[in-house]
Amino acid sequence: QKEVEQDPGPLSVPEGAIVSLNCTYSNSAFQYFMWYRQYSRKGPELLMYTYSSGNKEDGRFTAQVDKSSKYISLFIRDSQPSDSATYLCAMSAGNQGGKLIFGQGTELSVKP
Amino acid sequence: KAGVTQTPRYLIKTRGQQVTLSCSPISGHRSVSWYQQTPGQGLQFLFEYFSETQRNKGNFPGRFSGRQFSNSRSEMNVSTLELGDSALYLCASSLAPGAYNEQFFGPGTRLTVL
Numbered sequence: 280q281k282e283v284e285q286d287p288g289p290l291s292v293p294e295g296a297i298v299s300l301n302c303t304y305s306n307s308a309f310q311y312f313m314w315y316r317q318y319s320r321k322g323p324e325l326l327m328y329t330y331s332s333g334n335k336e337d338g339r340f341t342a343q344v345d346k347s348s349k350y351i352s353l354f355i356r357d358s359q360p361s362d363s364a365t366y367l368c369a370m371s372a373g374n375q376g377g378k379l380i381f382g383q384g385t386e387l388s389v390k391p
Numbered sequence: 392k393a394g395v396t397q398t399p400r401y402l403i404k405t406r407g408q409q410v411t412l413s414c415s416p417i418s419g420h421r422s423v424s425w426y427q428q429t430p431g432q433g434l435q436f437l438f439e440y441f442s443e444t445q446r447n448k449g450n451f452p453g454r455f456s457g458r459q460f461s462n463s464r465s466e467m468n469v470s471t472l473e474l475g476d477s478a479l480y481l482c483a484s485s486l487a488p489g490a491y492n493e494q495f496f497g498p499g500t501r502l503t504v505l
Binding site: 377 | 395422424426433434435436439441446447449481483485488489490491492493494495496497498499501
């Protein structure tokens, strides 16, 4: 079993929809949680960064971390065609330097 | 502010050859990490460098190695290439090691092994 599980999709939604992306994990030592967006043939771009449990909002994006359930989410409001990309969750325990453990990535398509 | 740069962007090699990939971090960033991305395994951590020292290593064979220079630039080397080494190799930089420092990725080097 992988340390981080993420539904690979693909996920297709109409423009303007609310998108929910999720990851579950098994390592209770994870304390740092990130969401990256990766466009085709590009490197991952950091979207959200959260420490421990709680919510963080940035524009149309909201990240939630529930450590008791070992579950993290990314919500995208008013989704746009430009949001079409692969979304990767990543986590770290903090005691292994900068080593990040990634989910498989969810491929999102927002249709006009 | 320039982002992370990686060279070359594309590379084609044959089995048994070796390859060297280069990464220049964001100005002021002193920590560099390397990741391998494949469709089957996703993104996997290779190693992390800070102050010219390897701080952390992933679960890859010894054919994969790296180094960091005094200007924080980093190289990774793969010797005796195998078909399974075909992947996108990504470099990420941060101010310092540690998960509390945000990591920023470069565009990657796409390696194809024939």
